[in-house]
Amino acid sequence: MTNILHHTFLKIISPVTTVILLANFWGLLPYNSTGNLAQPQANQNRSSSGQDFEYISPPPDAQLVSVGTTIAIRPGEVIKADSVSRDFFTVNGSSSGVHQGQTLLADDQKTVIFKPAKPFVNEETVTVSVRKGLITAAGETLAGITFDFATSPLKPPWPERQQPNRDDTAAVPDGQNLGYVTLPVDIPAITITISTKGARAAGYLFLSNISGNTTPYLLIIDDQGEPVYYKKVNQPTGDFKKQPNGQLTYWDQSALAFQVMNASYQIVDTYQAGNGYEADGHGLQLLPNGHALLMIYDLQTIDMSQIVPGGVPTATVAGLVVQELDTAKNVVFEWRSWDHFAITDTTVNTTSARIDYAHGNAVEQAHDGHLLISSRNLNEITKIDRNTGEVLWRLGGKQNEFTFINDNTNFYKQHDIRSLPNGHITLFDNGNDREPPYSRVVEYQLDEINKTATLISEYRNKPDIFASALGSAQRLSNGNILIGWGNGPNSDEKAGWDNVRPPNVTEVNPDGTKVFELTFAPPNVSYRAFRFPWQGQPVTRPTLVVQTDGATATLSYSWNGATEIATYHIYGGAAPKPTTLINTQIKTGFENTTVITGLNQTPYYFRVMPIDRNGNETRYSNEVAVLE
Known part of the structure; x- marks a missing residue:
């Protein structure tokens, strides 16, 4: 009777959109008064044997x-593969009935998965x-084990939440700042x-420009600002990097997926979320075992009037889902903020409609x-048990468990948490809630037993740069830090800059000395910035x-993406596909130029052949005919 009343009332309130009711006096709650998903006590007769399993998804x-x-x-x-049979799972939906499906053992040989048909x-x-x-x-x-879970509809993603914030007001820059005719005209000027030789870390810069009115590109550039590789993409992108x-x-916004390219820049794989999401x-991490980590924004309709005064009864609330995919793209681990974080832990306005x-x-x-x-809007870094999904600790925010040492200010609206081999962590501290606001890069030593976070190092630019959004910090092989300043160059907070545009990317050595700095033409910014060694061999x-x-x-002439070219051979002749070598040029940048004089016959045909550092021919360019 209670369930009938519950579902009937839901339909009366909203015939199209499900409203998750939060009425404690009904005893039907998915949430308690703080905005946490309530976790009812499991029926001991139904799930007591679940103690054999360290991980169950969805959770009971x-x-x-x-x-x-x-x-x-x-x-x-480890599970014996021959003990896994297709009839291990019996799955019954209260409305959809019995579900057939596939039972399989994941590649970790520990996780048994049922895929409903x-x-x-x-x-x-x-x-x-x-x-x-x-x-x-x-x-x-x-x-065995028996447990229940309750489903809820999904909504489309918020478009602006699937790509970094950007400035929509500025004009398109001139992409011909290098004077190259083989580059697209809308490549952003850099x-x-x-650029201090010998002090920089080795490798190329990996960037992806975003702004309101400019064309988005994936970019690899060298330390002189010369393009090495470019790829025009349909929509603003981010997290362009080399994986381990x-x-x-x-990130491919049009496909809502991460694309994978090989050394020839061919797309060889795609990563999408599992479980219908x-x-x-914001980021994809490929792990040494071939697994992948990614995130999901899970939109649900929540009656926030039952959680906070003035809350919207049909608020759209975005939860966070983290997934680990195995080599076959099976979801072998899923963690949901609904099960662990109260909505009221957030720093954003909880009376908003979204x-x-x-x-x-x-x-x-x-x-x-x-x-x-x-979690940017919690001001929090959270450690999660990879085996069980339990929260191990919470650093920062309203539920902070740590004492900060040597740091007179907490981090705020942070990005890019990274773990170092020694157990330290680095992050880009945007500093939105600081007064006055400024951004910095910090490294903490964590004592996870005594719950202390000791500031080991901090880099704060002089004058300050404030990135209200975006940003990154990468520890490089020589100990330097590469900093992506996010949207800092477009920020209104530019005290001390005297009409000079702040940098987009800075590399500093361990004592804080700048050894590299790069600026995009306005209004371009890059969600993150990376430096990696790279060898590209385009097809x-x-x-x-x-x-x-x-x-x-x-x-x-140029060869987009080729990193191993030493010289170019120029061929010319009165017949197509000329084989007469008429000039040789040492490669000097992205594009080389050769002037040929005394053309006394037409038509005349040209083509070039890049020669690699080992003296090997690669492949001919397109052929161009001079007709008169």
């Missing part, structure tokens, strides 16, 4: 579960029974203001294998453009 009694979810259990020990339906209770019979490698037979496996990845573009209460912007594998997440042709003036031909 979970609310707001995706209708596209898979079901996973993990005992923490069809999605669940909105607002139903799903009962899962796992029968006894799984056998561990040690020979132990595991008990100025290098500091040597591949390149970037759409991925968020509440991005966590705003996850980074997930990182810690030095000990567990997970770190950065595309080199580009040749020929401009003529009477008997003189000016040849401009």
